Amino acid sequence: MVAQSEENFKHSKGGFSVEFQSIEVPNTRTINQNVFPLALEIKATDINDRKQISEILYEISSGGKFTDLLTKHGAVLLRGLGDNSSEAFSEFVTAIETGRGRTPFEQIGLAGKRFKKAENVYTANEGPPRTRFYQHNEYARYSHFPSNIHFFAQKVPKHGGGGSPIANSNEFYSKVYEEIPEFIHELSKKKLTSIQVYPSKTKKSTVTKGNEFFWEDFDSFGKEIEESDSFETKKRKAEIQIKRLTDDFSWNEDGSVTVRQHVPAFRKHPITQLPVFFNGLNGRYGTSRDADALRPPYHGKNGGVYLPSTYDDGEVISFEYLEVVNRISREIEFLHKWQEGDLLLVDNYQVSHGREPWFEGDERVVLVSMWDDLEGSKPSAYEP
Template identity: 25%
Template structure:
């Protein structure tokens, strides 16, 4: 059965400004329903880039872990190079990133700075906030089409660079990001993944890596805007937070920022432009407890809006994709 035929098996509600929504009331348990509808759900994601499943009534972490395993093809991925801490519920199942609830997490593609990243992101809401907190999605092909041609051309030619400074005071530690504190193991990982590095006299670590900003979808071949240029740039930070970090660590010591692939800074005007384009393409729907969301990580960027009240969203990353299989415009040499 073709992908479109599979997708037609499910009645998806399509409304402007909202992600595709599938309303369901499974006769049995949610895990069994997911197993029976796995291919049809994946077909909807292949067609639309994402889908929000409402009515499953997911209750707890154990049920969610079992459901994620049913939806995965080859198991759940272990996160490496994380930019923010997460709680681990089970191997490959995490909390959403620990980020101040009053600050937005702007649009990004999960782990798009890695040489291998998830092709599909699974989200499950166990506790919905009283206000805000939606996981927005944006079609990366539409974002690419809306950006100025000269900016896209430069980033296709140069790529983008992520610069990170690890320390024990702010952001993720070396151990959290790389899964080890052993310097030799960290250095081996960096060499194998085309990451330049330098140890600081105080024991901190600085890394920088160059990646493609535009790729082709590994299945459809569509050109997609695929990066974290805006989200991990210093100008996306709250102005007071940015000022504090620069005063404390210096302009070269920020936990993370992004640059053009040749090393030139990316200006505040460019970052604001990117976020404006993302906002124009954003689809959002408030979470309800028990919801499930599937997001094609290449076709769709995702975000997290500010919120109030308790919010518990579990995350699973599946279907590993190699950057080399996405027609990258910038070649990297992994040792």
């Protein structure tokens, strides 16, 4: 039995009930007449009964409730689940996403460090604590990306920081269009090439200190690679995975591989039909700028290689435009300050995310779970 209003609702099953009550969190935004993000506190007959709660989450999700909320609000915070273990996150998020008919996202070309913690659950990017990650939709630089990415706070830094800023990608698009419309039209016309250099673990190519990743890694291009394989065999097996994303790649003398993906600058959300700023420009620019890698040879002070974002014809995009984009991304952020056990559901098609730095020595553990809508429509290319 389900009793519900627009934002407050309750679901009961066999004498066990779970109630979702809208709560206020500081500094939420109103976007397209909807609160961003929507925050719901969960109360249950027994908040420690993961099995019963998961079954109810599945039933609610099967009825379309979470899809409707995510489409309307973009991000939904569930607070009060009472268990901050990796296994709890796995059970809860799997119930919600399988109820929606979603499938775990297959990562290809991961350019960061993540570790699996439970079924369909990974650590968030393991980059150094003092590194800020700027607004980006997950895998938006790629031709293959998840429909949803969900976050879960397992451990919060004691001395502050470590929050997760999120932003609405339609608002992002609109604000950039208002301020620099000529850039929007230029991007739309010329399209984008996203370039990433993947170092080699076998050849010990130069890598970013503190966030090492290699093309041989399983979630990069190493799904079929065996340790005993020769280097040439590893390359051949990696190429099978690379070609699932793009045919435009080249091997370098140090054993690294440069992968180029050709993507539209903007997309249209498949349900709302609104344009979204869905690309890797802002995240790449902010990271490259902070690493002092904006000029040739694009080697950062942390040892990594940060090739610039370019138009599809190879022309490097003006830093003047990208600085405006980066500023706007900071102005429209909602900074989510984590409480342990928070579960933040995110529609990756219309909401970007970042990461706030925290103090060295503090421990911050935020987990992620990514899902794909294999049967649904993907965001299509958008031209203003």
